[in-house]
Amino acid sequence: MNLKELSKITGVSQTTVSRALNGYPEVSEKTRALVNAAAKQYNYQPNTKAQALATGKSKMIGYVLPKASQNEMPNPIFGDFIAGAAQTYGKQGYDTNITLTDSDTQAETYRDLYAKGSVDGIIMQAPKENDERISILKKLGLPFVVHGRSTGSNDYHFVDVNNTHAFVRATNFLVDLGHQRIALINGNENLDFAIRRKHGYLQAHEDRGLNVDTTIMFSSEMTEEFGYHTMTKLLTMKSPPTAALLSSYIMAIGARRAIGEKGLRIGKDFSIVIHDDALSYLPNGSTHPIFTATRSSVGEAGRLCAEILLDAIQKPEQQPRQIILEAELVVGSSTGPAPQHD
Amino acid sequence: MNLKELSKITGVSQTTVSRALNGYPEVSEKTRALVNAAAKQYNYQPNTKAQALATGKSKMIGYVLPKASQNEMPNPIFGDFIAGAAQTYGKQGYDTNITLTDSDTQAETYRDLYAKGSVDGIIMQAPKENDERISILKKLGLPFVVHGRSTGSNDYHFVDVNNTHAFVRATNFLVDLGHQRIALINGNENLDFAIRRKHGYLQAHEDRGLNVDTTIMFSSEMTEEFGYHTMTKLLTMKSPPTAALLSSYIMAIGARRAIGEKGLRIGKDFSIVIHDDALSYLPNGSTHPIFTATRSSVGEAGRLCAEILLDAIQKPEQQPRQIILEAELVVGSSTGPAPQHD
DNA sequence: TTGAAAGCGGTACCAC
DNA sequence: GTGGTACCGCTTTCAA
Numbered sequence: 171m172n173l174k175e176l177s178k179i180t181g182v183s184q185t186t187v188s189r190a191l192n193g194y195p196e197v198s199e200k201t202r203a204l205v206n207a208a209a210k211q212y213n214y215q216p217n218t219k220a221q222a223l224a225t226g227k228s229k230m231i232g233y234v235l236p237k238a239s240q241n242e243m244p245n246p247i248f249g250d251f252i253a254g255a256a257q258t259y260g261k262q263g264y265d266t267n268i269t270l271t272d273s274d275t276q277a278e279t280y281r282d283l284y285a286k287g288s289v290d291g292i293i294m295q296a297p298k299e300n301d302e303r304i305s306i307l308k309k310l311g312l313p314f315v316v317h318g319r320s321t322g323s324n325d326y327h328f329v330d331v332n333n334t335h336a337f338v339r340a341t342n343f344l345v346d347l348g349h350q351r352i353a354l355i356n357g358n359e360n361l362d363f364a365i366r367r368k369h370g371y372l373q374a375h376e377d378r379g380l381n382v383d384t385t386i387m388f389s390s391e392m393t394e395e396f397g398y399h400t401m402t403k404l405l406t407m408k409s410p411p412t413a414a415l416l417s418s419y420i421m422a423i424g425a426r427r428a429i430g431e432k433g434l435r436i437g438k439d440f441s442i443v444i445h446d447d448a449l450s451y452l453p454n455g456s457t458h459p460i461f462t463a464t465r466s467s468v469g470e471a472g473r474l475c476a477e478i479l480l481d482a483i484q485k486p487e488q489q490p491r492q493i494i495l496e497a498e499l500v501v502g503s504s505t506g507p508a509p510q511h512d
Numbered sequence: 513m514n515l516k517e518l519s520k521i522t523g524v525s526q527t528t529v530s531r532a533l534n535g536y537p538e539v540s541e542k543t544r545a546l547v548n549a550a551a552k553q554y555n556y557q558p559n560t561k562a563q564a565l566a567t568g569k570s571k572m573i574g575y576v577l578p579k580a581s582q583n584e585m586p587n588p589i590f591g592d593f594i595a596g597a598a599q600t601y602g603k604q605g606y607d608t609n610i611t612l613t614d615s616d617t618q619a620e621t622y623r624d625l626y627a628k629g630s631v632d633g634i635i636m637q638a639p640k641e642n643d644e645r646i647s648i649l650k651k652l653g654l655p656f657v658v659h660g661r662s663t664g665s666n667d668y669h670f671v672d673v674n675n676t677h678a679f680v681r682a683t684n685f686l687v688d689l690g691h692q693r694i695a696l697i698n699g700n701e702n703l704d705f706a707i708r709r710k711h712g713y714l715q716a717h718e719d720r721g722l723n724v725d726t727t728i729m730f731s732s733e734m735t736e737e738f739g740y741h742t743m744t745k746l747l748t749m750k751s752p753p754t755a756a757l758l759s760s761y762i763m764a765i766g767a768r769r770a771i772g773e774k775g776l777r778i779g780k781d782f783s784i785v786i787h788d789d790a791l792s793y794l795p796n797g798s799t800h801p802i803f804t805a806t807r808s809s810v811g812e813a814g815r816l817c818a819e820i821l822l823d824a825i826q827k828p829e830q831q832p833r834q835i836i837l838e839a840e841l842v843v844g845s846s847t848g849p850a851p852q853h854d
Numbered sequence: 855t856t857g858a859a860a861g862c863g864g865t866a867c868c869a870c
Numbered sequence: 871g872t873g874g875t876a877c878c879g880c881t882t883t884c885a886a
Contacts, residue, residue, distance in 0.1 A: 171627065172863055183873045188865065196871055215627035219570065220863030222561040223878045230609075250592055255614035256579050265630070266610040270598035285513070285557035288607070422522050423765055430772055514879055525857045530881065538855060562879035565862045
C-alpha cells in the first residue's frame with residue numbers, strides 16, 4: 171500500500187493524503203477521518219526509503235562496531251546500552267543501523283556512512299585516548315555522541331561514568347579498612363576508561379600517602395582467564411596484596427576462582443572491589459551478596475546518549491552536552507578488614 | 513557527491529556514470545576509467561535510500577529485539593551472533609537494522625517492517641515452541657532464517673545447535689562417571705532450546721535406566737542469582753545430587769559460588785557440566801580449566817544464518833535449508849567420579 | 855557505446 | 871482546504 175493507491179481509494183489527492191497522515195492542520199476534519207480510516211484499514215506504512223529521500227533525513231542512528239568487537243568492547247555492554255537507547259528512539263521513530271567494520275577502517279566507515287546518507291547521527295563507543303574518530307566526525311559535521319570520553323579534545327557531546335572518582339572511592343574504601351597493598355586489575359589501558367580508572371587508583375594512593383607498587387598493577391583484555399592468572403600471580407608473590415580492585419565482573423570471576431584455589435576466603439583473607447558498568451545479568455536492583463561493586467547502569471547511559479543525539483540532530487549547533495554519571499557503590503561481603511600480619 | 517554532479521564533472525551522462533560504476537559490460541574502457549577515477553577522487557558513494565527506492569531492495573537485514581531482551585535472550589549471544597554474521601553481510605554490502613519492540617508487539621513489528629520496506633530479510637532469534645512469528649513471516653513472504661528451531665512447523669530455514677544431543681551426551685558423560693542423581697538447571701522452558709535440552713536430559717535417563725527426579729530439575733531466567741539459589745537449594749536437600757547440568761555459563765557462576773560456600777570442591781565432591789553457546793568472553797579456543805563444557809560457537813551460527821538468508825533473498829522459493837550443529841565437548845576439571853557413599 | 859526520460863514513493867512549494 | 875507538480879538520487883528501458 172502506498173500513497174498513490176491510498177489517494178485513489180479515498181478519492182483525495184496524494185498531497186492531501188500525505189498532509190492528513192502527517193497531521194498538518196489545514197486538512198478538514200472530514201477528510202482527515204476518511205484518510206486515517208483508509209490508512210488503518212489497509213495498514214498503510216510510509217516507505218522509509220522514499221521518506222528519507224524526500225526529506226533528507228534517514229531516521230537512523232548508526233553504531234559502528236569493530237568486527238573483533240571482543241577485544242574492543244565487552245559484548246554485554248552493547249546489549250544493555252542499546253536496550254536503554256531503545257525507548258527514546260522508538261518514541262521518535264528512529265531505528266538503529268549497525269555497521270561492522272575492521273578496527274583499522276573505522277574512519278573510512280564513518281565517511282562512507284555519511285556519504286551514503288545512511289544515518290542521521292552516530293553513537294560512538296569505547297573511545298581511546300585522543301581518538302581520531304572524534305575529529306573525523308566533527309569534520310564531517312555528522313551529529314554524534316560519545317559513550318565515554320576521549321582525553322585530548324573537549325567540545326563534543328558525551329555521556330560517561332566518573333571512572334576516576336569511582337576508583338578513588340573504591341581505593342579509599344579499602345584503605346579505610348586497613349588495606350595497604352591493593353592490587354589493580356584493569357582493562358586494556360589504551361581505552362580511555364581504563365586510563366581514568368588507573369588515575370583514580372593512583373590519586374587515592376597519593377592522597378592517602380601510600381606507596382604505589384607497579385608490580386601489583388595489571389591491565390589487559392577483560393577476560394575471566396586474565397583475572398584468574400593475574401590473581402594467581404598476585405597471591406604467589408613474596409608479599410602479596412591483601413585486596414584488589416577489579417575493572418570488570420568477568421575478570422572478578424576468574425579472580426575469585428584463583429582466591430578460592432589458594433584456600434583464601436573472600437572478604438576475610440582477601441578483599442575485592444569490582445567495578446562494572448554492565449551488570450544486567452544480575453537481578454535488577456539486587457545487591458549481589460558476595461562482593462562490593464561500584465555499579466552504574468549502562469542502560470541509563472544509553473538512554474541519555476540517545477536523548478542528546480536526537481536533540482543534536484534536531485537542533486544542531488548547540489553547546490556540547492556532557493554528562494558524567496557517578497557510579498553507585500554497592501556494598502556486599504567480599505570486602506573486610508585487612509588481615510593482621512606479624 | 514551524487515550522480516548528477518559526477519556526470520557534470522566527467523562530461524558523460526548520469527546513465528553512463530551509473531553503468532560504469534556498477535560494472536555494466538557495455539561501457540567503453542576509456543569511459544569507465546574516467547568515471548572510476550572521478551568517483552574515487554570525490555569519494556562518491558551512492559545514496560542508499562535512492563538506490564533502495566529505485567531497485568526495491570533495501571540491502572538491510574532486520575533483527576527485531578524485544579525491549580526486555582534481558583529476559584528473552586542473553587545479551588552476549590547477540591553480540592557474538594552479529595559479529596559472526598558480519599563478514600557475510602559485509603562482503604555483499606548488506607547492513608544490519610535493529611528494531612526494538614515490546615515483546616507482545618513483535619508480530620506488528622514484523623508487519624510494519626515489511627510494509628515500510630525497511631529490510632530485505634529477517635533473522636529471527638530465541639524461538640518459542642510454536643512461535644507465531646514464523647507463520648507471520650511466512651504469510652508476509654519476507655525471507656527469514658531462524659536461529660534456533662520452533663517445534664510445531666517445519667518448512668523454514670534455520671540454524672540450530674543440537675541441544676537434545678548435547679544434553680544426552682552431557683548426561684551420559686556424568687552417568688559414566690558413576691553419577692546417579694544429576695540435577696538439571698535449565699533456562700526458561702517456554703524457549704524451544706530449553707525444552708530440547710530437557711528432552712535430552714530425560715532421554716539419557718531413560719536410555720540408561722535411571723529414575724528421573726523432578727525435584728532436582730529447575731528452569732527459569734538464566735541469571736547468576738538463579739544458579740546460586742538453585743544450587744544452594746539442591747545442596748541442602750536430604751539426598752542431594754552429586755552432579756548438575758547447567759544450561760548457561762552465567763548460571764554456573766552462581767552455582768559454583770554456592771558449591772564453594774558449602775565447602776565442597778568442584779570436580780571432587782560435586783561435578784558440573786555446562787552448556788553455553790556464547791563463550792566469547794573466554795579466550796578463543798582455550799579449554800576452560802575448571803569445567804566441562806559442551807561448547808559451540810554462536811558466531812558460526814551467525815555466519816551460517818547470514819549466508820542462508822542472503823541466498824534466500826537472492827533466489828526465493830528454495831527448499832528450506834536446515835542446519836543442526838553439534839556442540840563441542842570440552843573436558844575440564846569440574847567433573848569427576850561420583851563420590852562414594854555408605 | 856551512449857543519452858533522454860520515466861519511474862521508485864514520498865514531501866513540499868505554489869496556485870487555486 | 872485541496873490539488874498539481876517538481877524534486878530527492880538512483881536504476882532501467884528505450885531509442886539513437
